[in-house]
Amino acid sequence: MKHFKTICILFCAASCSGSIEENQVETYLSVVPPVEVTDRTDLDVRAGIVNKGHRERNCSVSIYMEHGGVQTKVCQETVAVEPGGSLCIRHILETEGLEGKHGISLKVISGRDTLLKTNPVSIIRSDIRSTRTAGGAFVGICHWSETEGKHWNDDIRKLTDEDWRSMVRSMHSLGLDIIVIQELFRNEEYVGRHATTAESYAGKAYYDSKLYSGRMEITASDPVEAILDEADKLGMHVFPGIGMFAWFDFTAESLEWHKMVTREVWEKYGHHDSFYGFYIPEESGGSLDNWEKTPEMRIQRKREIVAFFKEFKEFCGEFAPGKPIMLATNSFGIKDGMDTYPALLEHLDILCPFGFARMPEEDMTGKEAAMTLQKLCDQSGAHLWFDLEAFLFNDDASLYPRDIEGITGDLQMFDNFEKIIFYQYPGVFSDPKARIRVGEEKTETLFMEYSQYLHDTNSSGLYQPYL
Numbered sequence: 001m002k003h004f005k006t007i008c009i010l011f012c013a014a015s016c017s018g019s020i021e022e023n024q025v026e027t028y029l030s031v032v033p034p035v036e037v038t039d040r041t042d043l044d045v046r047a048g049i050v051n052k053g054h055r056e057r058n059c060s061v062s063i064y065m066e067h068g069g070v071q072t073k074v075c076q077e078t079v080a081v082e083p084g085g086s087l088c089i090r091h092i093l094e095t096e097g098l099e100g101k102h103g104i105s106l107k108v109i110s111g112r113d114t115l116l117k118t119n120p121v122s123i124i125r126s127d128i129r130s131t132r133t134a135g136g137a138f139v140g141i142c143h144w145s146e147t148e149g150k151h152w153n154d155d156i157r158k159l160t161d162e163d164w165r166s167m168v169r170s171m172h173s174l175g176l177d178i179i180v181i182q183e184l185f186r187n188e189e190y191v192g193r194h195a196t197t198a199e200s201y202a203g204k205a206y207y208d209s210k211l212y213s214g215r216m217e218i219t220a221s222d223p224v225e226a227i228l229d230e231a232d233k234l235g236m237h238v239f240p241g242i243g244m245f246a247w248f249d250f251t252a253e254s255l256e257w258h259k260m261v262t263r264e265v266w267e268k269y270g271h272h273d274s275f276y277g278f279y280i281p282e283e284s285g286g287s288l289d290n291w292e293k294t295p296e297m298r299i300q301r302k303r304e305i306v307a308f309f310k311e312f313k314e315f316c317g318e319f320a321p322g323k324p325i326m327l328a329t330n331s332f333g334i335k336d337g338m339d340t341y342p343a344l345l346e347h348l349d350i351l352c353p354f355g356f357a358r359m360p361e362e363d364m365t366g367k368e369a370a371m372t373l374q375k376l377c378d379q380s381g382a383h384l385w386f387d388l389e390a391f392l393f394n395d396d397a398s399l400y401p402r403d404i405e406g407i408t409g410d411l412q413m414f415d416n417f418e419k420i421i422f423y424q425y426p427g428v429f430s431d432p433k434a435r436i437r438v439g440e441e442k443t444e445t446l447f448m449e450y451s452q453y454l455h456d457t458n459s460s461g462l463y464q465p466y467l
Contacts (some may be wrong), residue, residue, distance in 0.1 A: 024053035025081070029106035029117040030276070032324055032349070032383060033419040034237050035135060035177050038126035041418040043093040044383065045074075047106045048321035051081040059110045061089050066103040066118075086321040100124040120235070128415040133454060134388065136178025137425035139172060141206045141223050142216060143399075144186060144244065150398035152427030152439035157218045161226040163435055168230040170431035171246070174451060177234070179227060179340040180326070180421060181240040183281045184265065185209075186216055198257040203244065211264055224269060237280035237453035238272070239326060240265055248290045249282055250301075250308035258308075259315050266320055277324035277349070278316060280309075286353065286369070287333035288340045302340040303369035309347040326350035328387050331369040332360055341373075352421060354387035357410055367413065374416045386417035390428045390446075401428045401442050 032044040051057045063075040075091040093104075105118040106373075124131060142156055143149025149156075159167070172177065187203035204214035207224045220226065224240065231238050242262050245254045262278060269275055285291055288305055289298035313325055330351045334341075345351065353373060356366030364372070377384040390407055391399040411420065422428070429450065430443035437444060 003461065008024045012092075022224055025057055025059065025108075025110050025113075026050040026052060027106065027108045027115050027117070028321070028323075029104070029119055030322075031104050031121055032123065033118045033135070033385070036122040036124065036131055036175075037095060038124045038129060038131055039097065039099060040126055040129040040283055041095060042119065043095060043104070045091040045093055045104055046088055046322055047090075047108070048086065048088040048323075049079070049081050049108065050086040050319060050321060051083060054083050056083060057081045057110050059108055062107040063089070063091050064103075064105040064107065065093065065098075066105060067098070067100055071105070086317055086319070088322045090322075095123050098123050117209070130411075130415040130417050130420065132411045132415065132457060134174075134176060134411070134420045134422045136180065136419070137176045137390075137422040138180045138182050138387070139167075139227070139425055140182040140427075141218065141220075142186065143427065144183065148399045149427060150396070151400060152443075155436055155438040156426055158436055159218070159220055159223070159438070161220045161222060164220055164223045164226040165230040166434060167426065167431070168227055168234065168236065170434065170447075171425055172234045172236060173222060173431075174429075174447075175454060176422065176425065177236045178239070178276070178419070178421060179231060179236060180239045180242045180279050181224065181227065182424065184224065184261065185212070185244055185245045186320070187244050187246060197253050198260060201245070201257060207268070209261075209264060211260055228269055228272040228274050230404045232272050234272050237276035238267065238274045239277050239324075240275070241279045241281040243279075245280035245282065247282060248284055250284075250305040254282070255308050255311060257313060262312075262316065263319075270320065275323075277326060278312075278320075279326045279328075280312070281328070284327065284329045285333055285337075286330050287336035288329070288344065289336065294398065296317050302337070306340060306343045306347070309344060313347045322349075324349040324383075326385070328352045328354055330355040331373070332363055332367065333374055334364070334369055338376075341376045342380060345377060345382040348382055350383045350385055351377060352385040354423060356386075356405070356414060357389065370414050370416055383419075384417060385419040385421055386414055387423050388420050390422045390424070399427065399438060401446040404446060404453065406448070407446075408453055440446070 009378055027050040030046045045063055047061050049059055058080050061077050064071050064074055065074050077089045101122050103118045103120055108115045143153050185203040185205050204216045206216050207222055228238055242258050245257045290301040290303050292298045292301055316323055327348055356370055361365050374384050388410055390402050392402050394400055428438045428441040429447045430439055434445045
């Protein structure tokens with residue numbers, strides 16, 4: 001069994017959920033990355049367990065791989081979970097030589113009860129890590145910037161819950177099966193760096209939050225529920241964006257706010273099988289120091305971002321053990337952050353950087369930046385995904401769809417990423433069959449051109465092209 005090795009750690013991830021003994025024990029199964037990989041990418045298989053009861057529970061946990069009707073046990077552990085406790089068994093599955101469509105299954109036995117969950121995955125034979133296709137896309141319920149979202153924010157506000165469901169189906173038709181909701185709050189009154197405190201926070205929610213009364217003015221009653229529910233039906237994966245508190249803010253005040261919102265979002269939406277993990281949308285420069293001017297402040301900002309993710313991951317592990325936590329950074333100034341990346345990546349499951357196609361002249365090249373981050377993630381055991389910018393800037397700083405040649409050029413050039421996520425879908429891609437076109441006419445053109453690219457390069461048979 002040379003392809004298998006087992007690592008057991010506390011607080012690991014999950015995407016499918018179930019319960020045994022009247023919800024006293026909750027279990028989750030996740031495969032990172034999900035859906036489709038090449039055989040140059042190992043699968044990070046995670047089984048999380050939460051004991052909500054008042055006594056210790058002994059659980060037999062088995063992970064299986066099924067292919068061609070044959071099921072092989074690749075990991076088995078017997079664990080004791082203390083009352084109110086949580087833990088996870090993590091198994092790294094090497095994929096070389098395992099080409100084809102597989103089922104990754106979790107079996108948990110506690111007492112007389114048994115729970116079984118399965119996630120499908122497709123493995124493609126390749127000489128590179130990337131599939132050279134996008135596996136998902138960001139979705140802004142409104143764009144955070146009225147300037148950048150000039151050509152689509154008015155349209156997107158008109159979308160109903162059913163329109164959001166239709167958009168999810170359209171994304172699925174392009175193989176964009178990972179949805180990253182950009183943010184669940186918009187802090188329109190943010191001035192300066194900080195949003196003050198959690199108590200005085202003035203942002204507005206995109207859902208019915210009991211924490212804050214302000215609501216964004218949109219037509220849909222609950223676009224978050226619509227996205228998650230439709231994604232459940234299609235076997236897709238969703239990262240709710242736990243933000244926005246304030247850009248680049250990883251202070252103790254920001255951490256407090258994120259904890260409150262995460263707890264509420266999990267209690268409201270965590271029952272969805274498609275709820276895949278937590279995205280923190282505050283972003284960061286590649287230097288991880290918030291562009292501070294003095295050495296003392298640069299050190300402080302670096303300490304803050306590490307402390308934020310360390311405590312946030314521990315917090316999430318209490319009720320959603322190890323659900324993947326993702327952060328997007330830009331690719332500029334990475335050399336200045338080299339002293340901090342190892343500590344950050346110890347507490348961050350997925351780093352999803354952007355900006356490789358527009359590196360500053362005095363910096364390293366985009367390819368060099370990608371490979372530098374890849375080495376750091378490989379050393380730490382973290383996952384490196386690619387936030388591929390599918391837009392360009394007009395002279396007035398508004399965004400418009402990038403040409404298909406630029407997008408496919410990046411897909412071909414940056415071949416080290418295990419998963420590629422477009423930024424973003426609404427306003428950049430539009431299904432011609434949609435009731436409302438979000439953005440300019442060229443968004444429909446890009447949708448069709450990318451569908452043709454998939455048709456021309458599809459090697460797995462996984463997608464049914466729109467054409």
